[in-house]
Amino acid sequence: MLTGKNIYKRYGSLEVLRGVTLEVRKGEVVAIVGPSGCGKSTLLHILGSLDKADMGEIVINNASLNQLVGDRLAAFRNKHIGFVFQFHHLLPEFTALENVCIPGWLAGKNKNKVREDAQALLKILGLNDRIENKPNQLSGGEQQRVAVARALINNPDIVFADEPSGNLDTANAQELHQLFFDLRKQFNQTFLIVTHNEELSQLSDRTLHMKDGIIV
Numbered sequence: 001m002l003t004g005k006n007i008y009k010r011y012g013s014l015e016v017l018r019g020v021t022l023e024v025r026k027g028e029v030v031a032i033v034g035p036s037g038c039g040k041s042t043l044l045h046i047l048g049s050l051d052k053a054d055m056g057e058i059v060i061n062n063a064s065l066n067q068l069v070g071d072r073l074a075a076f077r078n079k080h081i082g083f084v085f086q087f088h089h090l091l092p093e094f095t096a097l098e099n100v101c102i103p104g105w106l107a108g109k110n111k112n113k114v115r116e117d118a119q120a121l122l123k124i125l126g127l128n129d130r131i132e133n134k135p136n137q138l139s140g141g142e143q144q145r146v147a148v149a150r151a152l153i154n155n156p157d158i159v160f161a162d163e164p165s166g167n168l169d170t171a172n173a174q175e176l177h178q179l180f181f182d183l184r185k186q187f188n189q190t191f192l193i194v195t196h197n198e199e200l201s202q203l204s205d206r207t208l209h210m211k212d213g214i215i216v
Contacts, residue, residue, distance in 0.1 A: 001024055001025055001026040001028075001060070001061060001157060001158060001190055002022075002023065002024040002047065002058075002059070002060050002061075002157075002158055002190070002192065003022075003023050003057075003058070003059045004020060004021060004022050004023075004043075004046075004047055004056065004057070004058050005021050005056055005057045005058075006019050006020075006021055006055065006056045006057070007019070007020040007021070007043065007046060007047075007053045007055070007056035007058070008020075008053060008054045008055040008056055009039070009042055009043075009046060009051070009053050009054055010054055015213060016039045016042045016213055017039045017042060017043055017046070017053070017213045017214075018212070018213040018214050019056075019214065020039075020043055020056075020210075020213070020214060020215055021215070022208060022215060024158065024190060024192050025190075026157075026188065026190055027184060027188040027189070027190055028190055028191075028205045028206065029180060029181065029184055029190075029191045029193070029203075029204045029205050030191070030192050030193070030204060030205060030206045030207075030208060031193050031194075031195055031200060031201040031204040031206070031207045031208070032044070032192065032193065032194045032195070032207075032208045032210060033194075033195060033196070033201050033207055033208070033209055033210070034209055034210035034211055035211065038210045038211050038212060038213065039210055039212075039213045040194040040210050041162050041163075041194055043194075043210070044160050044162050044192065044194050045162075046058070047160065047192065048077070048081050048083060048160040049065050049068075049073055049076070049077050049081065050077075050083075060080060060081070060157055060158065061080060061157045063076065063080070075107075078103055078106055078107050078154060079107055079154055079156070080154075080156055080157045080158070081156050081157070081158060081159075081160065082150075082151030082152055082154070082156040082158070082159040082160070083151055083159070083160050083161075083162075084144070084147050084148055084151050084159060084160075084161040084162070084164045085147070085161075085162050085163070085164070086162060086163035086164065086166040086167050087167060088135070088143045088144050088146065088147040089147070090135040090143055090146060090147060090150075091135075092134060092135050092136060093134070094134070095131065095132050095133060095134055096122060096127060096130055096131050096132070096133055096134075096135070096138065096142075096146045097115065097118055097119060097122065097131040097132065099135070099146055099150055100118040100121060100122060100146060100149045100150045100153050101114045101115055101118045101153065102150070103150060103153050103154050104117065104118070104153045104154055107154055109154075114153065117153060118131075118149065118153055119131060121149040121152055121153065122146070122149050124186075125145045125146075125148060125149055125179065126145070127142060127145055127146065127149070130142060139172075140167060140168055140169070140172060141168055141169075141171075141172030141175060141176065144164065144165075144167075144168060144172070144176055145176070145179065148164075148176075148179060148183075152183070152187075152189070155187075157190065158190040158191070158192060159189060159190065159191050159192075160191075160192050160193075161180075161191060161192070161193040161194070161195075162194045163194060163195060163196065164176060164193065164195070165177060165195070165197055165200065166195075166196065166197075173197060173199075173200075174199070177197070177199065177200045177203060180193070181203065
């Protein structure tokens with residue numbers, strides 16, 4: 001599903017990633033843990049094509065990201081990759097339903113079909129009665145579930161999550177963690193998750209430990 005080989009990244013004189021190699025199989029929930037500053041988020045952003053490595057190869061579902069640039073890369077990202085961040089990044093002027101629909105609309109899909117799919121996802125995530133609410137009318141846990149639905153709307157090959165429960169209280173964090181595994185069970189969804197949360201890393205199928213820009 002996902003292969004990263006010999007990934008290097010430097011910012012000025014700071015070497016952030018020093019030859020990272022990893023694989024994630026279809027349907028796996030894999031956690032990346034390690035101290036702050038070890039390169040976890042940088043690695044996730046590079047694997048998800050939000051940042052570019054100085055060296056290395058990334059393949060997602062047999063497609064080499066190294067061969068994609070510009071609009072082709074953006075289109076691939078929108079279709080094949082979902083993202084969930086610590087801060088949900090919902091657009092405040094749009095409803096929960098509209099926020100979930102946006103990636104599908106950007107992909108040029110039928111608008112009514114996207115709305116139907118978005119409503120179905122929000123129902124699965126327990127938000128069927130909140131679809132017309134704007135983000136400021138939702139709790140933190142509800143906002144993050146909307147962000148998860150948005151990540152799933154294009155049926156991506158893999159979801160990258162960067163500290164997804166880092167801004168939630170304990171109860172909402174546990175609920176979100178369980179949601180990932182429910183989605184894996186229901187849709188065989190693949191997740192690669194950067195986290196400081198020990199409970200989430202222990203629940204994962206595998207945990208990759210990073211230190212000083214490498215997987216140890």
